[in-house]
Amino acid sequence: MADSAAAEFLGPVPEPVFEGEVVAAAHGLQQLGQVMDGALLIVIFATSGALEALATARTADSVRGLLDLAPATATRVDADGGEESVAVEELTVGDTILVRPGECVGADGRVLDGASDVDQATITGEPLPVAKAKGDEVFTGALNGTGALRIKVERDASDTVIARIVRMVEEASETKAPTQLFIEKVEQRYSLGMVAATLAVFLLPLAFGAALTGSLLRAMTFMIVASPCAVVLATMPPLLSAIANSGRHGVLVKSAVVMERLGEVDAVALDKTGTLTEGTPRVTDVRPLAGAGLKEDELLTLAAAAEHPSEHPLAWAVVDAARERGLDLPVAEDFGSTPGIGVTATVDGRKIAVGSPARLLHGAEDPRSAWAAVVAGELEDGGRTAVLVTVDGTPAGLLGIADRLRDAATTVSALTTLTGTAPLLLTGDNPRAAARLAAEVGIEDVRAGLLPQHKVGAVKELEGAGRKVMVVGDGVNDAPALAAAHTGVAMGRAGSDLALETADAVIVRDELATVPAVISLSRRARKLVVQNLVIAGVFIAGLVVWDLAGSLPLPLGVAGHEGSTVIVGLNGLRLLREAAWRRAAE
Incomplete structure (x- = not known):
């Protein structure tokens, strides 16, 4: 089932087939002695086709993994x-x-x-x-x-929701029109035009009685100086250098097209769990109740001992907190777990219960229970999960548990400066927890309680208003939004396979601060592309005019052609320097 559905979703894996125009241009260049130029065209398009086939095959594996989430x-x-x-x-x-x-x-x-x-x-x-x-x-x-x-x-x-996730990824991938690089839009036609112009430069003078040798030499010189090598290198080195530099700093940008597109982003949507937070709960508060006679470490010791046999993530957070404080945990006896309520155990002869305040306090009317309910409300209003600890049936204290926040405030501020608009938060978590976290990092636009289709709707709403949206997420539930966005970025360590394959770029080490840095680097790369195109255009135009209107010596034409290619290439390679990343990260 999974294989057939994935095949239907992706279609056949494309073979790396060369365009007919590219073959003709390369053949023409070879016949005129420009073997390296012809080979360069073939290498570029062969590499592109191979990478496309590899990416499609890996995406097929990810879709199979998603479909396997549903039991057979x-x-x-x-x-x-x-x-x-x-x-x-x-x-x-x-x-x-x-x-x-x-x-x-x-x-x-x-x-x-x-x-x-x-x-x-x-x-x-x-x-x-x-x-x-x-x-x-x-x-x-x-x-x-x-x-x-x-x-x-x-x-x-x-x-089902999973089936709809697959369909939404498919629809978004089909309707998203990637920005094509200059080499894909212009270079092929330019090469064919250059071959036709070379034949015209050779044949027209012959038709008017010019000497064969002189016409051939002029045509050969024209072919060399009009060759698009500098134009080809105008685009790729800056983008590939930016990709390489980003990779050294933990950002995997999947293609030159993506690197170009990153610089166009003017709105950012962030997921909460696993993106702004680490996705790992931790104990943030230990609150013994007055009159219980317990200190913080004593309360945490009893709770951790009772939770130790449990497999619930909240239990792991409590046990980890006790270990971080170096507390020795006594052995729990008579352990029991009730779904939706909590755990019970006997610790040092006392009956300990750890769980939901609403369930454990249900029906209790004594003053300590009332005070426990107040403290629980304070913790929950602060975006924490409240956990009540009772000793022999009497409330003894509460624990506050929350997800660990990354260093997100600085990133949010940097993204606001770059794009001119504060990021928005898209999360499936509850509104209260989302609002609390958003307030901590400086986000005002919060959309909580969202299923995958709702996240896609939010992205399409922004893009319908003319924004180029970047979505940063990590889970299967984020994959449709990653695919629908102008640019999708996945967190690498905790990211699901589908999110990693759907995204255009991956933050390998989960360092959120690299997101604004890679946007800045992309914008610098785009500026260098424009510089290189100007340089290449000036050289080509000048040499062509010299050849057609005057008498350009062939060695000088070769020197001018190769010199422009070297200048353009070196200019693009400037983004490989460490200083380029530091400047982007400032």
Whole structure:
């Protein structure tokens, strides 16, 4: 299923076939003695075709990986309670399926019965598993936690969120028109025109009685001085040098076309989890309650000991926080876990519960419980996940857990200066957490609770207003927006395979500060391209006029042609210097 769907999505992998015009131009150059110029044309287009085939093949692998997120089978429950394993394609709207602990959800639907923590980061980008209970929506490919769920199917297999992600990537890739480099738009026609002009320079004087040798020599000189070598080198060295320099500093720009396009960006949309943040929860607050008789380290020790046997990401954050403080954790006994509520365990003879304040405080009316609810509200208003710790049934304190923020404020400021507009935040996370993080980094335009299609809609809205949008993200849920944007940039370390392949550039070391730097470097490369085109044009025009209107010696014509090529090439290579990156990063 995955292979056929990927093949249908991508079509056949193209062969690196040369354009007929390129072959004719190269052949003409060879016949006139310009073997190196003809070979240069062939090498450029052979390389381009090979890279296109490689990129297409790797994208096919990524699409297969995405489709493999959806399980091949699901457990369907009939009206009498009987169970049968069926292919997910056979499920219809209204069917009921059973998802056991540790299984992937086989269909988009709504929970009929049961409770569990579900990891749906691939779909929504939320950094932590989400508690699901009766009435909550779930998505195909989400990983179920420790509880069993009975789910009513609400979408056909062809209309699930994952299926729509594939379709949106396809549609965006087909409709996006990449900016073509000057070499692709002009050079082929120029080469053919040059061959035709050379024949005219040779044949027309003969028709009016000119000597054969003189006409041939003038035509040969014309062919040399009008050769587009300097024009070819006007474009590629600056862009390739910028690519190489970016690569040394952890930014993989996939092609010269992308490097050129980066400099056109005038609006930036940033994902939250894994982009502005590291995607790793950590304990930010340890709040013992007055009267509980516990200090911060004591509260954290009890919580970490109880959480130690758990596999929940919040539990890992609590245990890691205790280890960072060098705390010794006692052995927990009678461990138990209740999806959507938390864990319980006996630690040093005391009954410890760690979990959701809303669930653990439900129905409690004593003063300490009321104060715990107030503290929990303060933590959540600050964008943190509140975790309550109770000792022998009495609230003892709370922990605040949040995702680790990258050094994003400086990057946001630099992007605002470069583009003239502050970046916007596109995230599937909850609005309160998104607003809190946006305020920390200086972003005002926040769009939260978004599914992949909503992110694409936001990008198209901006591009419909004439903006050239860069999207920076890392997850499967970001891939459609990366494909739809003018330029897509993926975070390399935590990025999903599909995001990495869909994106035009990859931040290999997840250093967010390199995003404005590579935009600046691209703009410098574009300026050097213009400089080189002017230099090449002046040399070619001057030498051609000299040859046609006067008598340009062949050795001098060769020197002028090769000299212009060398000057243009060296000018483009200036962006290889370390100083070029430092200047771009300032």
